Amino acid sequence: MNITIVAGARPNFMKIAPIIDAIKIKQQEGFNLNYRLVHTGQHYDKNLSDTFFVELNIPFPDVNLEVKSGTQAQQTGAIMVGFEKELEKNPTDLVMVVGDVTSTMACTIVAKKAGIKVAHVEAGIRSGDMQMPEEINRIVTDSLTDYFFTTSNYANENLANLGVAKDKVFFVGNVMIDTLRKNETRLKQPSIWTDLKLKTKAYMVMTLHRPSNVDEELQLKKLITQIVNLGKDYPIIFPVHPRTKKILEGLDLNFNNLHYISPLGYLEFNYLVKHSFAVLTDSGGITEETTVMNIPCITLRNNTERRETCEIGTNILVGNNSEKIRDAIKMLLSKSWKQGQIPELWDGNAAHRIANHLIEIYQL
Template identity: 45%
Template sequence: MSATVLVDVIAAARPNFMKVAPLYHALSKVSWCRVRLVHTGQHYDANMSDSFFRDFGLPKPDVHLEVGSGSHAEQTGRVMMAYENVCLEERPDWVIVVGDVNSTAACALAAVKLGIRVAHLEAGLRSRDRSMPEEINRLVTDAIVDLLWTPSRDADANLLAEGIPPEKIDFVGNIMLDSFELVRPRIAKADTLAKLGLDLDRYAIVTLHRPSNVDDPATLALLVEQLVESSERVPLVFAVHPRTRARLESSGLLERLESAPAVYLIEPQGYIDFMHLVTSAQIAITDSGGIQEETTYLGIPCLTLRENTERPVTLTEGSNRLLKPAELVATVDQVLGDEIRRRTPPELWDGQAAGRIVASLAQRIG
């Protein structure tokens, strides 16, 4: 390929940044590609975005849409309008969208309607739960894009069952682990506990943000009690998402956690500091998608407070367990009593996905 191809890589929210980084660096090294990094601004808090750019050596975005927060419709609509203008000003040859946030579906829709080819990284994941906004974004995006890069074989099967032509699907492996390996030496050297003023030999790391867990006051109250009781078994380091903190404050539950002697509430961390906390933890308690993958890779028990997961390979081949809020204390007891056996990571979860993605894109362009 002699001509330079303009490829837009869309970064939107905290889970996207770590996936974008290894792919951005890989694309930047090939002579046939000019990469334009587009930040939609869906996460605009410095702890939720800027620190991730620093951690992964990403440059200042070429384009910043600055859409900010809002309802799902407002956010999706703003991204579509803003990104359409970007494409009309300088039309990319390919657009790469990542994951399942509102910006993923919005940029895919805007580009496809302009006749621009779109690739979806982390395609084919399904929770089968359409009450999750992320599931709608996955379904919409996968239905309209030109190229689908999947992280696991079950994702291929999902797409084929939905009628996606097999020639559009490339199994490339899990880009999240490229991100981890990219900065693994820095993760190992980080002294995050000391920086946070915590002197702990053992602990569980906690993250919660999904509406099903934090929006209903009764469910949130139950979870808080389960967390406090769990902290009597193992100290908890709880990285509190801004949305979760707002719900805890509005429901009068924040003080309950603050007064628990073995619950340590911290601000959201950059990737390196957060992953240092994860790699040193005995257990992860979460409702996040990415942490299910990282703990599977590391062999760390993960207790996922959800009724389903779009990453079933973390259950069948990994260290993840699904549970209801009322089951947390009993499951913590069970896990602390188990001898943890590390399993071999799933197929192509090897830190080399970015290279396969670049080769896949080159083949389509060539």
């Protein structure tokens, strides 16, 4: 059996890495399970260097379609054209897509029109926010998917409500946590630790990149100013996304406890998160990692596709509402943050479950 696995962005590679490891184990056990890894090139990222793949022991792609940036329509069209040619040259039995980037949706459409079945890893998650391009990608992908690999019971419920047959849904857990568990003992102290004389549980980490937070200068200034003033007793480490950096350059935001740094690699960033007092973010993936590492997390969004991080884990949604931000930071500083738990099957074995289900489905 041949599987074409699609990755379109840096986080996608972190999700597929444990899946490929699990496939290799099955190959060693004598199963006829083969893969080809396709990078669409959707996100050109200088951090996707040889070092990135070697550091996390992630397989190099067999091909890069080199789509790169463009409008939503331009990128979607270019991915579809490139992936159609890829499938013509390299026929496959199954296309596996992960997450919710444009490549996920575009390659799903191409595969289905070519009569090839699709498996979606991280299927069924929903934010309910149609202003998010990712939400549209999720809806389109799941409307065409044949096999749904899910991270939570909330995702299972979403798919059931859509009428997806139970025998097509496989609750496997979270592959991002597989990658975290595998690398926990390898997390690396960044140079900023020594430079700023940081101490465990005595600083906060902040990340911002969503348009609702960073595109409007006054909103961004107000948000950062409030957070920095409320958390004045703690250094706030802010790895700045390139998108956000351009906007920040025009603002006068200089505070003694706010430290801008360049984006970090996976091992260094998660070292900072693991040893922090708290994290403030508008990222979805970080909320999963903070939940597993039992780090308080304030999410600067009004909604989330990862409900379990709020209802089970350490995450609280505040959007950019001043009162909610104030109350959340007040709760942090009073050391009265809720005690989180790790969601079901977030145990580092999700990829093995996926490989086992593939073998069952295809009776290998």
